[in-house]
Structures are given as C-alpha cells and as structure tokens.
Amino acid sequence: MKKCDKVISVKDLTKKFGNFTAVDHITFDVQKGEIFGFLGANGAGKTTAMKMLCGLSRPSSGSATVANYDISTQGEEVKRHIGYMSQKFSLYEGLRVDENIKLFSTIYGMTDDMIKSASDRLYKSLNMEGMKKTLVKDLPVGWKQKLAFAVSTIHNPEVVFLDEPTGGVDPVTRRKFWELIYKASEEGMTVFVTTHYLDEAEYCNRVSIMVDGKISALDSPKALKEKFNVATMDEVFRIVAKDAIRED
Amino acid sequence: MDCAVKIDNLSKLYGKKEALSNIDLKVEKGEMFGIIGPDGAGKSTLYKIMATLLLPDSGKASIFGLDTVRDYRKLREKIGYMPERFSLYQDLTVAENLNFFASLFGVKIKDSYDLIAPVFSQLEKFPNRKAGALSGGMKQKLALSCALIHRPAILLLDEPTTGVDAISRNEFWEMLSKLRERDITILVSTSYMDEANRCERIAMINKGRILEVGTPQNLVSRIGENLFNAVGENMFRLLSELRVMPEIEDCYTFGSTLHIVAKKGFNPARAKLELEEKGLKGISIYPAKGDIEDLFIKLTRNEEM
Numbered sequence: 001m002k003k004c005d006k007v008i009s010v011k012d013l014t015k016k017f018g019n020f021t022a023v024d025h026i027t028f029d030v031q032k033g034e035i036f037g038f039l040g041a042n043g044a045g046k047t048t049a050m051k052m053l054c055g056l057s058r059p060s061s062g063s064a065t066v067a068n069y070d071i072s073t074q075g076e077e078v079k080r081h082i083g084y085m086s087q088k089f090s091l092y093e094g095l096r097v098d099e100n101i102k103l104f105s106t107i108y109g110m111t112d113d114m115i116k117s118a119s120d121r122l123y124k125s126l127n128m129e130g131m132k133k134t135l136v137k138d139l140p141v142g143w144k145q146k147l148a149f150a151v152s153t154i155h156n157p158e159v160v161f162l163d164e165p166t167g168g169v170d171p172v173t174r175r176k177f178w179e180l181i182y183k184a185s186e187e188g189m190t191v192f193v194t195t196h197y198l199d200e201a202e203y204c205n206r207v208s209i210m211v212d213g214k215i216s217a218l219d220s221p222k223a224l225k226e227k228f229n230v231a232t233m234d235e236v237f238r239i240v241a242k243d244a245i246r247e248d
Numbered sequence: 249m250d251c252a253v254k255i256d257n258l259s260k261l262y263g264k265k266e267a268l269s270n271i272d273l274k275v276e277k278g279e280m281f282g283i284i285g286p287d288g289a290g291k292s293t294l295y296k297i298m299a300t301l302l303l304p305d306s307g308k309a310s311i312f313g314l315d316t317v318r319d320y321r322k323l324r325e326k327i328g329y330m331p332e333r334f335s336l337y338q339d340l341t342v343a344e345n346l347n348f349f350a351s352l353f354g355v356k357i358k359d360s361y362d363l364i365a366p367v368f369s370q371l372e373k374f375p376n377r378k379a380g381a382l383s384g385g386m387k388q389k390l391a392l393s394c395a396l397i398h399r400p401a402i403l404l405l406d407e408p409t410t411g412v413d414a415i416s417r418n419e420f421w422e423m424l425s426k427l428r429e430r431d432i433t434i435l436v437s438t439s440y441m442d443e444a445n446r447c448e449r450i451a452m453i454n455k456g457r458i459l460e461v462g463t464p465q466n467l468v469s470r471i472g473e474n475l476f477n478a479v480g481e482n483m484f485r486l487l488s489e490l491r492v493m494p495e496i497e498d499c500y501t502f503g504s505t506l507h508i509v510a511k512k513g514f515n516p517a518r519a520k521l522e523l524e525e526k527g528l529k530g531i532s533i534y535p536a537k538g539d540i541e542d543l544f545i546k547l548t549r550n551e552e553m
Contacts, residue, residue: 238418
C-alpha cells in the first residue's frame with residue numbers, strides 16, 4: 001500500500017434520504033497527524049458524514065478515501081484501519097479493564113501475541129497495571145476516558161474518529177483528554193473530532209463548520225477568527241451557523 | 249425573601265456509592281438558579297428527590313414548604329419537571345402529548361396557552377407529527393411545553409441543553425428568561441460551565457457535594473488566584489514547559505490561550521525569556537480574568553476525577 005499524506009480525502013460526498021439531502025457535496029482533505037475539528041449545528045449532517053467515512057453508510061454520490069481505502073467499495077477495510085470512540089459508547093461497563101482490551105483487540109483481528117504486546121504497552125503508558133481486574137464501571141471518569149481512547153487506538157489505526165468524546169465531562173478531565181489527543185497527533189496519528197465545546201475547537205489544527213449539509217467554513221482557528229474579525233471560535237460558530245435553516 | 253426550595257442535610261446512597269452527601273441548599277422564589285457540575289456529580293439524583301420520585305436516605309427537601317416525601321401529592325401540582333432523558337410518548341403526536349399531560353393534571357390547554365405560547369408556537373406547524381420524529385431542539389420545546397401545561401410555580405429542568413449545539417442552547421436560555429419574567433422559579437442543571445452566567449445564582453456541585461453557592465460574578469471574584477494567559481506558536485510544548493516551572497502552581501488549556509495559575513514571585517517577563525532560551529517562539533504572557541471554569545478547576549485540583 002502506498003503511504004500518502006492525505007489520510008482522509010473527500011470529494012463531492014453526498015447522501016440523500018428520499019428527497020432530503022443530508023450531506024450535500026462536501027469536499028475536504030485531512031493530512032496525516034492533523035487534528036481536524038468537524039463542527040456543525042444539530043442536524044447539519046455531521047453524523048451522516050461521519051458514518052460514511054467510517055464505512056457504515058454508502059454515499060449517494062461523490063467519493064472518499066480513508067486510509068487509502070474507498071469508502072464505497074472497501075467499507076470493511078476502512079473499518080479495520082480506523083478507530084472510533086464516543087462519549088455515549090466506548091467501553092463495556094460490566095467487563096473488567098483487561099476484558100475490554102481483549103474484546104476490542106480481538107474484534108480488530110489482532111493475534112494473541114499482538115494483543116499481549118499492545119496491552120502491556122497500554123498498561124505501562126497509562127500507568128494502569130494495578131487496575132487490570134477492575135470493572136470499568138468502578139473506574140473514575142478520567143481513567144475511563146484514557147482507557148476508552150487507548151482501546152479505540154489499540155490496533156494502531158491511521159485515523160481515529162472521536163464523536164463528542166468529552167460531552168458532560170468535568171473541566172479537568174476534559175483537558176487531560178485533549179492532552180492525550182495532542183500526544184497521539186504528535187506521534188503521527190490523525191484525529192477527526194466533533195464537539196459542542198467551542199473552546200475545544202481552538203485546539204484543532206483545522207476546523208470545518210457544516211451548515212445544512214454543506215461545509216460553510218474550513219480553516220485554522222486563527223484564520224477563521226481573523227476572517228470574521230472575532231476573538232473566539234464560539235463567535236465564529238455563531239456567525240457561520242446562525243443562518244442554518246434546518247434542525248436535525 | 250420566601251424560600252422556593254429548602255434542602256437540609258440531604259444524602260442519598262446507591263449501594264455503597266454516595267450519590268449525594270449532606271447537601272444544604274436554599275433557592276428563593278422567582279430565582280433562576282443553576283446547578284453546575286459534570287456528569288456523575290449527583291445532579292439528576294437531586295432532581296429526582298425534588299420531583300418526589302426518589303426517597304432520600306437522610307435529610308429532607310421541601311418546595312414551597314411542602315415536604316417532598318410527606319406532601320408529594322400536593323407538591324406534584326406545583327412542579328414542572330423535565331428529566332434529563334426525553335420522556336414524552338414517542339409514538340403519540342405533538343398535540344396528543346400536550347393533551348395527555350393537560351388531562352393528567354386536569355387542566356385545559358387554552359387556560360395555559362399564554363404561558364406556553366413562546367415555546368410552543370414553533371411546534372404548532374406540525375401538530376400531527378409523532379414526538380419521536382421531532383428534531384432534538386423541537387423535542388426539547390415540546391417537553392418544556394408539557395412541563396408547563398399545569399402552570400407550575402417551579403420548573404425543575406435537568407440538563408435541558410446537553411448535546412444541543414451552541415445556537416439552540418442560546419435559544420433555549422432566551423425562552424427561560426421569558427418564563428422567568430412570569431415569576432416562575434427555575435432550577436436548571438448543566439454541565440456546560442459557560443451557562444453559569446445565565447443564572448442569577450448557582451451551586452457548583454461535584455461528587456455529591458456542593459462546592460460553592462453564589463452569584464456567578466461573586467464566585468468568580470472570589471477565585472483569588474494570580475491568573476495569566478500564555479500564548480505561543482507551539483501551544484502543547486508551551487504547556488509542558490510552563491508546567492515544570494517552579495513559580496507556576498498549575499497550567500491548563502483555556503480555549504485559544506493557556507491559563508497560568510502563578511505562585512508568588514512569578515515574573516511574566518522573566519518566564520518569557522526563559523521560554524525563548526528553550527527555543528519557543530511567539531510567546532506572550534499577560535494577566536487573565538478568571539471564570540467559573542477556572543474556579544471549578546481550582547476547587548477540584550487535588551481530587552482524582
């Protein structure tokens with residue numbers, strides 16, 4: 001496989017449900033190691049777009065590659081080369097830490113040897129060696145977040161999709177989580193993230209804002225703030241998304 | 249002033265886990281009061297007890313002088329409760345849901361129409377749409393209309409803006425301000441710290457305990473920390489370098505800048521020089537104004553989250 005600097009490449013990607021166009025000809029690229037913020041109002045089409053990029057839904061027209069696999073024809077390959085985590089679902093609460101790791105790494109098709117070395121590395125880097133046998137539901141929220149992120153990237157994917165990973169999380173844990181994201185990106189992982197916290201948009205290398213199925217703005221936070229002549233991403237978002245017609 | 253809500257030494261355990269621990273709280277009549285805290289802080293447990301749906305293990309709560317355990321029947325007429333999870337009937341239409349809640353409370357929609365109009369007007373376009381097929385923002389408006397249908401004296405809103413985008417959140421708070429003008433006491437919980445400023449007073453809650461109560465302005469003025477902003481070309485490296493400086497108590501990301509909590513003797517100009525010697529570029533360090541999130545970080549700094 002030829003390694004390419006574009007980990008995600010999207011061209012005119014469109015999804016229609018009947019005569020409703022949920023995602024309307026979106027085009028963008030995400031570079032290797034980039035933290036890409038994918039913002040939008042409720043119902044702008046973020047979830048639909050993300051499902052397509054994860055190989056879970058076929059586009060009506062247009063195309064995209066993720067980790068060099070075509071999302072229309074190689075959905076299964078796409079799934080194998082990405083990680084996914086959301087605040088709503090990431091770990092099985094009723095399973096132990098080691099059981100969660102075993103389950104997810106097996107699903108990703110890793111061999112026993114690979115699982116062993118990956119989980120040893122994970123325990124060490126997260127400082128979780130003493131917690132292998134703890135039920136996930138008994139972990140403090142900060143640990144749960146760290147573990148969820150580690151599990152979603154245990155198979156060393158080219159890109160990880162984070163779907164509102166910090167919703168409802170306290171300010172300190174939220175910040176610690178973003179430091180994990182920074183670290184992963186410095187190590188070359190590409191991060192595709194959605195959030196409703198606009199201070200977190202400031203931490204992204206580039207941010208796109210979807211409105212009514214289209215990408216209405218796409219640039220670095222600094223450039224967007226300069227363009228709209230405002231001080232925060234919160235204000236940028238309000239300006240760009242205020243004209244949205246549809247809601248969900 | 250009269251008390252709308254009075255909570256004394258309230259505790260609730262789930263098994264061995266302490267969901268609420270010796271909570272004391274007073275909310276005045278007509279107040280817009282915020283309960284601010286992350287997931288798992290105990291917000292929903294507190295709401296369920298106030299809504300007469302859960303029994304406390306010890307302590308008591310009363311609303312307008314009515315005890316949530318003893319006087320639950322009388323109390324239910326006075327409260328409008330909107331739980332965290334959408335709890336209307338998904339397979340009933342907009343109109344059917346509203347009618348159903350009106351008939352439960354023995355009231356007529358037209359008698360309360362003036363009250364719900366600002367919220368409900370946008371839903372009138374599709375009375376026959378099933379509740380389950382509404383958008384997130386519309387579901388929220390229908391739930392609020394149903395919670396208001398019996399003209400409650402107090403609204404208990406449990407995380408009404410969670411998962412809602414910045415624009416719809418703003419709209420929702422504007423609706424609440426309108427209701428506030430009708431002398432309804434509003435108790436609203438949120439995990440978004442920036443929403444604290446929408447409330448007259450707030451209680452900050454974490455791990456079942458109340459950390460602080462006061463007006464947002466007053467609480468912020470009490471942070472009492474020496475705060476600075478820092479920016480630079482490589483923010484992540486800047487953060488790591490600032491953290492190991494001995495004159496710095498704490499450093500954390502804060503939107504487009506970093507916040508530095510400085511110890512005595514911190515000198516911004518000297519720190520800048522030191523950082524530049526380490527090869528960091530574009531450094532600027534200047535005083536910062538704290539907000540509720542800084543206070544929350546301060547109050548929980550030494551806890552394991």
